[in-house]
Amino acid sequence: MSHTKHEREDGMLSKDQTESPYIEDGSCGGGGAGGVVLKKGPWTSAEDAILIDYVKKHGEGNWNAVQKHSGLFRCGKSCRLRWANHLRPNLKKGAFTQEEEQLIIELHAKMGNKWARMAAHLPGRTDNEIKNYWNTRIKRRQRAGLPLYPPEVCLQALQESHSTSVVNGLDKGPNDILQNNSYEIPDVIFDSLKANQNVLPYVPELPVLSASSMLMKGLGSSQYCGFMQPTIHRQKRLRESPAFFPGYTGAVKNECPLFMQFQDDISDKAAGSFGLSFPIEPDPATKNSQPFGVFPGSHALSNGNFSASEPPLEAVKLELPSLQYPETELGNWGTLTCPPPLLESVDAFIQSPPPTSGLESDSLSPRNSGLLDALLHEAKTLSSAKNHASDKSSNSSTPGDIAEGSNFNICETEWEKCGEPLSPMGNSATSLFSECISASGSSLDEQPPAETVTESHLKSEPADCVLTPEIQKEAPIRLDSSRPDTLLASNWLEQGSGYDKDQAILTDAISSLLGDDLRNEYKNMAEGTSISSQAWGLDSCAWNNMPAVCQMSELP
DNA sequence: AATCTCCACAACCGCCGTCGG
DNA sequence: GCCGACGGCGGTTGTGGAGAT
Known part of the structure; x- marks a missing residue:
């Protein structure tokens, strides 16, 4: 298509174009033409011919000389760009082949x-x-609510990472996103995958069940590769859902009916809100403190892309996303700044998450590139959402707690403006809980609609976990609990405060959410020794930056 | 048939690294 | 070491076309 509109202009351009009124002010970066006004806009075939002729004679490079010597009023x-993208020989035109894709x-x-x-x-x-x-x-798949990466690619990347970072437990180089401070991320990733085994046939057996897996268990069926934030309405998504990867999407849609909804809701809304709720400050000295699956230099989520490989050890170098939100202040979980909660804004946030001030920007900014970061971000989001859904007891036991900031109310209000029949968190939580069900072994084939399942399921849960519509509506203002640790933090708090009964209820509720295979593990942890910050991969600095309410349980 | 929406693409812009004076 | 030119790269924007409404 490229030339159709360009060639249309040929009549008025060609040689005359250099003198034409279409010449615009053209300071082209550094390639100035010494006061000569350079042309912008589409190239004409005449210009192309001039450029081709010049390159044939003089070769590539020295692009500014093109303008000087060829009469082309284009900057270097x-x-x-024109040469590289359109004129140079051996360029393939046309659609990408399947292999190329x-x-x-x-x-x-x-x-x-x-x-x-x-x-x-x-x-x-x-x-x-x-x-x-x-x-x-990306846009297409985001709208379709599909994962960006096909499962085989996910698994390949994960396996590579696992082999280099999980098994060896050491950083292996630039392709290893699991840096020194990865804080059990391997477990997070793989346990998340493991949790999906019940849902997705292509999830391989994954060994090792660790403490960190608890967060992920029950969050699973949000596909590990999926983190997109659909920004259009469901009808459109349905229309645009055709599989990008034949066979794959079908599997997801048919076998994981909650998947789409989950992504819609968690990623769209919860992630948009929760994403701001992880401003754990990295240790300024070590730059190592990036808890909960956030890697230094990890490229997550800008453009919905992630990098499994970059940046490497020098990852502390910050690459801020182009769209940046002011980050929640250090230790400011309770009063996180709510981004514009419109879906577009959420989408923007997901793509360019808010950097925290200074070093934490990377740790908190899932940015473009890389599958593993995508997985991590999603895991983080999921764990946030899950904790959020379970935090009621936590909140109820801490009146006037950090969640009651006005920002949350703003969020809520804004969400309501979105006009969605379900409150953002309500739907998210619904999906989330459905995910928990699936992770606990329910057959997805038999899954009733998510809402139905959720409701019936939740009603069997302790009151703390029941998401009534009212509670669901309330949820957005409880984002403090979206911190992955908040759930347990509240747990710890209650332990320390002697709320044994509530503690038991909460523990049971969480255990139910975690699924059978993790229930005991969690209970042991919750009822036994207190869970240290180290269990969450927090270094002292990050831990110190946690709101006091979350640290109380650590007090003697 | 008119309008709207989305897609695909080309081109531009700004930033950054490199290099030579 | 500083500075400017240059080139490369990634992000963003503008626009025409196609399909949907």
Whole structure:
């Protein structure tokens, strides 16, 4: 299509274009033309011919000389871009082949948004082409509520990571997102996957069940690869749901009916809100404190992309997303700044999560690139949502607690403006609880609609976990509990405060949510020794930055 | 048939790293 | 070491076309 509209202009351009009124002010970055006004906009075939001729004679490079010597009133940058993307020989035109698509997906899982590097693996394709392809694909899949990465790619990336970081327990280099401070993330990831085993046939057996897995258990069936934030209404999503990966989507949709809803709700809304609720300050000295599956330099979620590979050890270098929100202040969980809660804003947030001030930006900003980070972010989101759903007792036992900031009310109000029949958290929680059910062994094939399941299920749960519509509506203002640790923190608090009965109820409730295989483990932890911050992978600094309400249980 | 919405693409913009003076 | 030019890269925007309403 590229040339159709351009060629249309040929009549008025060609040679005359250099003198044409279409020449615009054209400071093209650094490629100035010495006061000459450079043309912008679509290239014409005449310009192309000039450029091709010039490159044939002089070769590539020295692009600013093109303008000087060829009469092209284009800046060097523009010339280079035109040549690289459209004129250079051996360029492949047309749609990506299936093989190319697969390769792009795999490369993106490894590289993130390193389009140029990806292009190097795709002869004849340009970075711009790949970038455009990926971006449109992301949008499409986001709308469809589908995971960005097909399961095989997820597993491949995870296996690679697992083999290098989990098994060996050491960082292995630039492709290893599991940096020194990964805080049991491997467990988070893989246990999340494990939790999905009941749901998705392609999830392999994953060994090791650790404490960190508790967070993930029951959160599982939000597909580990999925983290997109659909921004359109369900009808449209349904319309646009056709599988990008034939066979895969079908499996997800048919076998995991809650998946789509979960993504819609958790990712759309809960994540948008919860995402701000992890401002755990990294240890300023060590830069190591990035709890709950957040990696230094991890590229999560900008553009819905993640990088499993970058940045490497120098990851402390911050790459801020282009869209940045002011981050919640350090230790400011209770008064997190609510982003514009409109879906678009949530989408924007997901794509460019708010950096925390200073170093924590990376730790809190899932940014573009990489599958593993996507998984981690999703795991984090899920754990947040889950904890959120279970936090009622926590909140009830701490009146006037940190959750009651006005910001939350704003969030709630804004959510209501969204016009969705369900409150954001209500639906999220509903899905979430359904996920818990599935993770506990319920057959998805027999799953009634999520709401039905949830309701029936929840009604059997202790009152603390029942999400009545009222509670669901309340949920957005309890975002403090979205912190993955809040649930247990409240648990600890209650232990320390002697709320034994509530404690027992809460423990049971959580245990129910966790599923059978984790129930005992959790109970042992909850009822036994107090769970230390180390169990959550928090270093002292991060721990110290937790609200006092969460630390009380650590007091003697 | 008109309008709207979304998609795909080209091109631009800004930032950053490199290099030479 | 500083500075400017240059090139590369990633993100974003603008626009025409196609399909849906």
